[in-house]
Every structure is written in structure tokens, then in C-alpha cells.
Amino acid sequence: MPEIIFPGPDGRIEGRYQKARADNAPIAMILHPHPQFGGTMNDKITYEMYHMFARRGFSVMRFNFRGVGKSEGEYDQGQGELSDAATALDYLQQMNPAAPFAWVAGFSFGAYVGMQLLMRRPEIVGFISISAAANLFDFSFLAPCPSSGVVIHGSEDKICPPSLTRDVMAKTRTQKGRRIEFDVIDGADHFFSKHEEQLLDKAAGYLDRRLQEPPEGHLFD
Structure with a gap:
């Protein structure tokens, strides 16, 4: 799990990277919660999602x-962070030129950034968004959503009621053959305190199912 430093739009970016054994393995990028509220790449859910993809050969x-x-750099209301994510994906692709497709997963603020990124990058064929707060972030940019994915929410989320995010996702148009699934974990709060294992089981189950299906999207140019 080597540390990596690479040039970003506003200075260097620090990351962690694990290369798969196969040269033609798919790639995945995991995005952390809000920088102004203690979110880092070492957040527990971000860390565990990272290893979940690594165990599946990404x-x-x-x-x-x-x-x-x-x-x-400095916090930039999501726009600069989207540029960071796009640059990170470019760097990840450069290190894995034979990768056939990409996934993105994000937690809270990271879900918001990740879903913006997939609108711009057709190589992203799947996403896992955790605690996507539809009352804090505007998801109207999903018009239509080009990739299939799952949005996982806690039933006791006090930051954003699950019903609100469910309604937003239910009204979101998708491209033909694409589907956004919505899953609620009973008793879980926004941070999935004491429910991390259930969250990871849901995420892994969705990813495993999708990997058994024909992949969406196209090879990288």
C-alpha cells in the first residue's frame, strides 16, 4: 500500500495506491468525506472500501x-475537489493503460464528487455512493446518469433523511440500460457508526453481482 505523490491542479496530491497483479485489471478510485469536517483518505469507510476493491482484483x-x-491547496466548495478527482483518475489510468473500465466509490461529500466525475468520464461503468446527502448537495447534474450504481443510506441519518435522497435518485433519468439502486441499512446513521460491517456487506454484494454481468462502457481511448 505505497504512498504516492502526484501533481494536482493546485499543487501536489497525496494518495495511497495498490496495483493489481494483472496488467489488464480494472481500476477503482475511492473518495473521502468532507474536508472541512475531518474527512481524509484514512476515514474508516474510505479505507475499507479501498481494500474491498483491492481484494477483487482492482x-x-x-x-x-x-x-x-x-x-x-485549499478547500474549493467541491469544484476544485472535482478537478482533483479528475486528475487522480488520469494518473491512475496512466499507471494502468490496459485497464478495461473504472469504478468510483465515495462517502458523503466523496459521493457527491464521484457522481459528478462519472458524468464526465465514460470509462466509469459503476459507482457506489454512501450517504449521498441530497439536502446538502445538488444532484440535478445527473441528467441523465450514464452509469449504473448503488446509493446506500442509513435509516437513522440525521444529516439527510433517506427518503429525500431516495426521491432524488428515483426521479433521476438514466441512459438506456442503466439503473440506480437505492439501499437502506436499518438503524444506521450518516456515518454508519456500529454498522460498518453491514455497509461493507451491502457494497461488496452489489459489486460482486455487477462483476458477474457484462461490463458497461468502453475501453479507454
Whole structure:
């Protein structure tokens, strides 16, 4: 799990990277919670999601958004962080030129950034979004959503009621053949305190099912 440092739009970016054994392995990127509320790439759920993808043969990266840890720059209301994520994906692709497709997973603020990223990058064929707060972030950019994915929410989320995010996702148009699933974990709060294992089981179950299906999207150019 080597540390990596690479050039970002606003200075260097700090990350962790694990390369798969196969040269043609898919790639995945994991995005952490809000930088202004203690979110880092070492957040427990971000860390566990990183290893979940690695165990399934992905080359995987997680990184600190600008202004977090050793990453340079300052918080930029999500727009700069989206640029960070796009640059990180470029770097991940450069290290894995034979990767056939990509996935993105994000937690809270990371889910918001990740779902914006997939709108811009057709190589992202799947996503896992955790605690996507539809009352804090505007998801109207999903018009239509080009990839299938799952949004996982806690029933006791006090930051954003699950019904609100469910309604937003239910009204979101998708491209033909794509589907956004919504899953609620009973008793879990926004941070899945004491429910991390259930969350990871849900995420892993969805990923395993999708990996058995024909992949969406196209090879990288």
C-alpha cells in the first residue's frame, strides 16, 4: 500500500495506491468525506472500501483532496475537489493503460464528487455512493446518469433523511440500460457508526453481482 505523490491542479496530491497483479485489471478510485469536517483518505469507510476493491482484483487508489494531509491547496466548495478527482483518475489510468473500465466509490461529500466525475468520464461503468446527502448537495447534474450504481443510506441519518435522497435518485433519468439502486441499512446513521460491517456487506454484494454481468462502457481511448 505505497504512498504516492502526484501533481494536482493546485499543487501536489497525496494518495495511497495498490496495483493489481494483472496488467489488464480494472481500476477503482475511492473518495473521502468532507474536508472541512475531518474527512481524509484514512476515514474508516474510505479505507475499507479501498481494500474491498483491492481484494477483487482492482488496481485501486484513494487520495486526500486539496488541503488535506500532505495534499496542497485549499478547500474549493467541491469544484476544485472535482478537478482533483479528475486528475487522480488520469494518473491512475496512466499507471494502468490496459485497464478495461473504472469504478468510483465515495462517502458523503466523496459521493457527491464521484457522481459528478462519472458524468464526465465514460470509462466509469459503476459507482457506489454512501450517504449521498441530497439536502446538502445538488444532484440535478445527473441528467441523465450514464452509469449504473448503488446509493446506500442509513435509516437513522440525521444529516439527510433517506427518503429525500431516495426521491432524488428515483426521479433521476438514466441512459438506456442503466439503473440506480437505492439501499437502506436499518438503524444506521450518516456515518454508519456500529454498522460498518453491514455497509461493507451491502457494497461488496452489489459489486460482486455487477462483476458477474457484462461490463458497461468502453475501453479507454
